Amino acid sequence: MKASQFFISTLKEAPADAEVTSHKLMMRAGLIKRLGAGIYNYMPMGLRVIRKVENIIREEMNRAGAVELLMPVVQPAELWEETGRFQKMGPELLRVKDRHERDFIIQPTSEEVITDIARQELRSYRMLPKNFYHIQTKFRDERRPRFGVMRGREFTMKDAYSFDRDVEAAGKSYEAMYAAYVRIFERMGLVFRAVAADTGAIGGDRSHEFQVIADTGEDAIAYCPDSDYAANVELAEALPLIAQRGAATQALTKTPTPGKSTCEDVAALLKLPLSQTVKSLVLATDEKNEHGETLKTTVWLLLVRGDHSLNEVKAGKIEGLKEGYRFATAAEIDDHFGCKPGYLGPIGLKKPVRVIADRTVAAMSDFVCGANEADFHYTGANWGRDLPEPAVVADIRNVVEGDPSPDGKGKLAMQRGIEVGHVFYLGTKYSKAMNASYLDENGKPQLLEMGCYGIGVTRLLGAAIEQSHDERGIVWPVSMAPFSVVLCPIGYDRSAEVKAAADRLHDELQAQGVDVMLDDRGERPGAMFADWELIGVPHRVVLSDRGLKEGKVEYQGRRDAQATVVAAADVGAFLK
Ligand code: ATP
Ligand code: MG
Ligand code: MG
Ligand code: MG
Secondary structure: OEOOOOOOOOOOOOOOOOOOHHHHHHHHOOOEEEEEOOEEEEOHHHHHHHHHHHHHHHHHHHHOOOEEOOOOOEEEHHHHHHOOHHHHOOOOOEEEEOOOOOEEEEOOOOHHHHHHHHHHHOOEHHHOOEEEEEEEEEEOOOOOOEOHHHEOOEEEEEEEEEEEOOHHHHHHHHHHHHHHHHHHHHHOOOOEEEEEOOOHHHOOOEEEEEEEEOOOOOEEEEEOOOOOOEEEHHHHHHHHHHHHHHHOOOOOOOOOOOOOOOHHHHHHHHOOOOOOOOOEEEEEEEEEOOOOOEEEEEEEEEEOOOOOOHHHHHOOOOOOOOOOOOEEOHHHHHHHHOOOHHHHOOOOOOOOOOOOOOOOOHHHHOOOOOOOOOOOOOOOOOOOOOOOOHHHOOOOOOOOOOOEOOOOOOEOEEEEEEEEEEEEEEEOHHHHHOOOEEEOOOOOEEEOEEEEEEEEHHHHHHHHHHHOEEOOEEOOOOOOOOOOEEEEEOOOOOOHHHHHHHHHHHHHHHHOOOOEEEOOOOOOHHHHHHHHHHHOOOEEEEEOHHHHHOOEEEEEEOOOOOOEEEEHHHHHHHHO
16 A cells, blocks of 8 residues: 555644543544544544454354354334333433334344344244344444543444343353454453442343453553452443342242332332341432433332331331431431442442441332333342341442452452453343244254343554553554555665665565555655654655665664664565
8 A cells, every 4th residue: 555545634733622531542643533422434544453353253253153244223212112221221222213103213223123133033943043133333422532542432343133032042152252353352462340230220130341451541450460350440330249149049929010119019029127227228210201201210219127017117116217217318228328320220230329337228229229210120128137237238339459358368459441342141131022932852942042242343442552652652563553564765765775675575465465655755754753643553654766776775673772784685575
């Protein structure tokens, strides 16, 4: 490739809205161009990096046995209604109408569409396991788009979905994807860590995030250098409660009525004497608009101090509770328990209430979250009967470097990370909602066991740059670089010899399959070098009349302090 045919557009200064290094450098190197908040043009130089990233991902996904397809960006709302996500997902989901006033969404992810494909196509156990993936544009109307492509609204994701016959097979698919992710991020030369993670809006039980370690990362990671304990602090808050949920056995026979249930209803359903261990109960209700978006979450707290039954409370027999019981306001809850009402959304335990031994119990793990949302109940809740004492529940939200690790195997260390990948075991959450089943050996229909696996393709550019740059610009690992070698002839437009040597070397390297760029723009050496250092090309070869007279060129690696003189004839071999 010759620079004159390509498009290079570098800037001396980064725009004022660029806060972090990667965003600044991506703008300055001309990789991206802003079109709107969180929406970018990928310019030719940036697109080359994206293609490299995609190819690595493709190779490793194919190697792991996944098959590529492509699902539409615009998806009919009906499918999203089947799982309830059309209503349930908040304003991050972009909803649009066509000319017939039919509802559509711009995909933030594709569980519904792939499950729809699977229920039509994967009819027999003989067709399993299957793992489908695509690399496709996503849209999420992020509350706070920032850091350039790292938190965009439109971005590219690789998302894969596995279908298996049972839990055990699904576990194997999960492991295969986990291993593929390790290979992918290793090939990109990234320093990363796989951490246990919360499952967020997608749901499911088993989940790991791949976090690129960087001070500017939005996620906090706690890990133990002496063991394999590593968790996103978000999860660490949820983990103990998830564990309690697993241990609880008291299945609900009925579910509370959406939007109408009170603490008493739920207590009655649970058939639990509330008097013994429960000291406070929390109930969240949501107010929604006609799109099903949550406008407001109100958190009600029923304070029951000491060992009192609900009836006693109601009858006003509790000291200090004048009208029997009272509901605290969201502000009071925040004040008292240090938890924001937003933590109690309809989706569940995204951010549970902090468990404080003598003030509240694990009430959040039961009816509360989602009692007003079908299918989001934490059924089988158990308010304190078999629960571990709250005091043993690990709350690492406020941990600092050096605190003991929850696994008891050492001390915790903290890091910040950028989530570049996420693997989830979904179970039958989607196959159940959409009735996606296959026929087993006995001709009996069984629900498909699913997993989903995402990688932030465009976010990876930002993450890699956060990890690898210097004062002059980006330092790409060879596997991601837009070009692996740049030839910088001095006087390409003046010297026939330089031109001939540069052209020859360019053709030779190209024939060898090296991704080579020849800067034939005739720029002054200083400006030319500065451009390629900013863009971050890993290898540079300078050709000049003086050197060529002795049959020499200068080679300099992007991280090298000095150039090395190399025989012009050997450059091809030298770069291999
Ligand atoms: P985050 O916690 O950063 O919002 P997420 O957990 O919502 O990410 P997932 O649903 O797990 O994201 O999507 C899979 C991957 O897509 C993420 O691991 C991340 O790399 C990428 N991704 C998610 N949101 C964005 C975004 N707004 N811009 C760029 N990449 C994103
Ligand atoms: Mg998100
Ligand atoms: Mg996340
Ligand atoms: Mg995630």
